[in-house]
Amino acid sequence: MQEVKVFAPASVGNAIVGFDMLGIALEQPGDEIIARYSDAPGLRITAISGDEGRLSCDPQRNTAGLAALKLLEHLDKSGIGIELEVHKHMPFGSGLGSSAASAVGGAFAVNLLLGSPLSKKELLPFAMQGEQLASGAWHADNVAPSMLGGVVLIRDNASLDVQILPSPPDLHAAVVYPQVEILTKSARGVLAPHITLKQHVVQSGMLGGFIISLFTGDYALMQRSLHDTIIEPQRASLIPHFYEVQAAATEAGALGCSISGAGPSIIALCRGKDAAALAGEAMQSVFTAAGIAHKLYLSAINPNGVKAIL
Amino acid sequence: MQEVKVFAPASVGNAIVGFDMLGIALEQPGDEIIARYSDAPGLRITAISGDEGRLSCDPQRNTAGLAALKLLEHLDKSGIGIELEVHKHMPFGSGLGSSAASAVGGAFAVNLLLGSPLSKKELLPFAMQGEQLASGAWHADNVAPSMLGGVVLIRDNASLDVQILPSPPDLHAAVVYPQVEILTKSARGVLAPHITLKQHVVQSGMLGGFIISLFTGDYALMQRSLHDTIIEPQRASLIPHFYEVQAAATEAGALGCSISGAGPSIIALCRGKDAAALAGEAMQSVFTAAGIAHKLYLSAINPNGVKAIL
Numbered sequence: 001m002q003e004v005k006v007f008a009p010a011s012v013g014n015a016i017v018g019f020d021m022l023g024i025a026l027e028q029p030g031d032e033i034i035a036r037y038s039d040a041p042g043l044r045i046t047a048i049s050g051d052e053g054r055l056s057c058d059p060q061r062n063t064a065g066l067a068a069l070k071l072l073e074h075l076d077k078s079g080i081g082i083e084l085e086v087h088k089h090m091p092f093g094s095g096l097g098s099s100a101a102s103a104v105g106g107a108f109a110v111n112l113l114l115g116s117p118l119s120k121k122e123l124l125p126f127a128m129q130g131e132q133l134a135s136g137a138w139h140a141d142n143v144a145p146s147m148l149g150g151v152v153l154i155r156d157n158a159s160l161d162v163q164i165l166p167s168p169p170d171l172h173a174a175v176v177y178p179q180v181e182i183l184t185k186s187a188r189g190v191l192a193p194h195i196t197l198k199q200h201v202v203q204s205g206m207l208g209g210f211i212i213s214l215f216t217g218d219y220a221l222m223q224r225s226l227h228d229t230i231i232e233p234q235r236a237s238l239i240p241h242f243y244e245v246q247a248a249a250t251e252a253g254a255l256g257c258s259i260s261g262a263g264p265s266i267i268a269l270c271r272g273k274d275a276a277a278l279a280g281e282a283m284q285s286v287f288t289a290a291g292i293a294h295k296l297y298l299s300a301i302n303p304n305g306v307k308a309i310l
Numbered sequence: 311m312q313e314v315k316v317f318a319p320a321s322v323g324n325a326i327v328g329f330d331m332l333g334i335a336l337e338q339p340g341d342e343i344i345a346r347y348s349d350a351p352g353l354r355i356t357a358i359s360g361d362e363g364r365l366s367c368d369p370q371r372n373t374a375g376l377a378a379l380k381l382l383e384h385l386d387k388s389g390i391g392i393e394l395e396v397h398k399h400m401p402f403g404s405g406l407g408s409s410a411a412s413a414v415g416g417a418f419a420v421n422l423l424l425g426s427p428l429s430k431k432e433l434l435p436f437a438m439q440g441e442q443l444a445s446g447a448w449h450a451d452n453v454a455p456s457m458l459g460g461v462v463l464i465r466d467n468a469s470l471d472v473q474i475l476p477s478p479p480d481l482h483a484a485v486v487y488p489q490v491e492i493l494t495k496s497a498r499g500v501l502a503p504h505i506t507l508k509q510h511v512v513q514s515g516m517l518g519g520f521i522i523s524l525f526t527g528d529y530a531l532m533q534r535s536l537h538d539t540i541i542e543p544q545r546a547s548l549i550p551h552f553y554e555v556q557a558a559a560t561e562a563g564a565l566g567c568s569i570s571g572a573g574p575s576i577i578a579l580c581r582g583k584d585a586a587a588l589a590g591e592a593m594q595s596v597f598t599a600a601g602i603a604h605k606l607y608l609s610a611i612n613p614n615g616v617k618a619i620l
Contacts, residue, residue, distance in 0.1 A: 018514065018518070019507075019510075019511060019514075020511045021511055021514055021515050021518065022518075153515070153518045153519070153522065154515060155515045155516075155518060155519035155522075155531070155534065155535060156512075156515055156519075156534070157511075157515070161515075161519070161531075161534060163518070163519065163522050163531065165522065191507060192507070193506055193507055193508075194504045194505065194506055194507065195504065195505060195506075195507055195510055196503055196504055196505075197329075197501060197502070197503055197504065197505055197540075198503075199510075200329075200505055200509075200510045200513070200514075200540070201329060201330045201331055201467075202466075203510070203514070204328065204329075204331055204510075204513070204514055204517050205331050205463070205464060205465045205466055205467070205471075206465075207514055207517065207518060208328070208331065208332075208463045208465060208473070208517060208518075208521055209463070209465040209466075209471070209473065211518055211521050211522065212463065212465075212473050212475065212521065215525045221465070221471075221473065224465065224466070224471060225465060230507075230510070
């Protein structure tokens with residue numbers, strides 16, 4: 001194989017109920033990464049698109065590039081000539097795991113080009129190093145779902161003990177991205193370092209209820225569980241019209257609706273494709289009325305994560 | 311039916327990883343409650359045993375009695391003549407849900423005597439009122455498992471949204487009760503009202519991992535998940551030799567070991583009956599060496615909760 005092309009999907013960090021410990025893989029949007037052999041030794045990034053000129057072609061300073069470099073170092077193949085192309089198809093700072101998708105795509109593409117010496121789980125630490133370059137933190141709640149697919153629990157972040165949860169086949173997401181930028185670093189800055197023990201108990205009940213509902217397909221339980229009582233109240237003010245959008249989604253029948261990752265994207269989880277379309281439309285109408293440019297993504301839960309494409 | 315006799319089992323609140331939101335029903339010990347019709351109108355408690363004279367025969371001031379009274383009021387049957395006997399077979403203030411078992415037994419026995427007009431889930435609020443009398447708080451993490459059996463998640467305490475989790479058939483518990491008394495109220499007093507957001511994330515990962523392991527039977531995941539990073543460090547000093555007992559259980563092969571409820575009982579969860587016996591023996595040896603009187607209870611997870619007995 002002289003060249004591979006992969007698709008690395010967007011993901012919804014936190015998944016409404018699990019701050020820094022849950023993530024959901026979407027079917028779209030996502031990034032495309034191409035890796036091919038080259039005669040010149042070492043890794044080079046030869047093309048980047050969709051980034052509005054914001055990404056570096058220096059592999060050390062590019063999330064896809066750094067993930068690939070770290071993988072090649074680990075495999076003791078840093079000398080091999082490889083070219084990477086990075087084609088971004090989703091916005092930066094949107095709360096959809098854009099940097100994680102690139103990092104996952106970089107590691108996965110190079111691994112695939114080399115004949116897949118490592119498994120997807122084994123690739124996680126390399127993608128994490130790419131992601132860390134962009135986000136400044138070691139968080140797997142976007143990298144793990146983008147790599148593995150599904151709804152993923154980060155049982156332990158340090159050791160990358162990640163667990164893929166089942167998801168009912170008719171679970172769909174409507175994600176609306178209002179085109180206002182929030183950097184993950186600033187969104188983390190608004191969070192108080194402490195919570196009450198009572199808040200911990202309440203939110204853990206939500207997390208537990210959501211996990212059970214994924215195993216059992218109990219949508220009524222899922223609906224009762226899909227509330228973020230800790231992070232959402234602190235970040236909502238960063239997103240214009242957040243509570244109106246949330247109310248619109250809920251009134252349109254969404255099971256739950258909250259901030260995707262660090263925002264500003266807003267996710268509604270819904271039972272069925274049609275319900276997601278209705279919730280998405282309701283959410284959009286709030287931003288349209290307010291004159292805020294936005295994009296809607298409708299997606300089932302992506303069961304596969306990053307994959308080779310033609 | 312003129313008379314019924316029921317067995318209400320002990321339970322392990324918190325279940326190591328889920329403070330105030332998880333509980334586990336044990337097969338033994340437990341309380342026996344007898345309810346029978348009587349010619350004299352109203353509810354009376356005619357016998358109490360095993361309480362060392364500490365319980366009141368006034369139904370308003372007795373957990374089993376109050377639970378029964380509240381149920382009878384709800385059913386508009388307060389005038390019916392009923393006698394209750396309360397036979398305690400487990401210690402007070404042990405962290406094994408002694409008061410919850412009596413409250414569950416009182417409500418269940420009277421409901422059974424009346425021909426079971428309410429389901430077990432419908433009986434929960436009445437048992438909760440009995441339990442509240444003893445513990446001073448509205449917590450379902452002992453009442454719900456004693457009533458329903460199994461490993462129970464309290465999704466929401468206020469609305470009593472409780473979810474029974476599956477448990478692998480070879481999951482067993484070894485519980486050692488050192489005979490030093492800790493009142494639930496004092497054990498709550500040592501808890502700081504705040505935790506860090508980081509602690510919340512770490513402990514939620516543990517909770518999520520444990521719930522997943524119950525569904526999948528992944529014992530390695532269960533073992534990695536069975537750690538209490540929030541409550542145990544604050545309460546360990548209330549229990550003599552706690553860390554030695556914990557280490558003994560772990561070295562003997564327990565999957566996890568921590569404080570049962572508010573203590574001083576200590577629970578080790580184990581894979582298989584033999585493993586539980588070994589862990590129990592190891593835990594006992596620490597208390598024996600220290601000259602502390604103690605009792606050992608070995609039990610599978612009780613799948614039924616409170617039940618009628620002959």
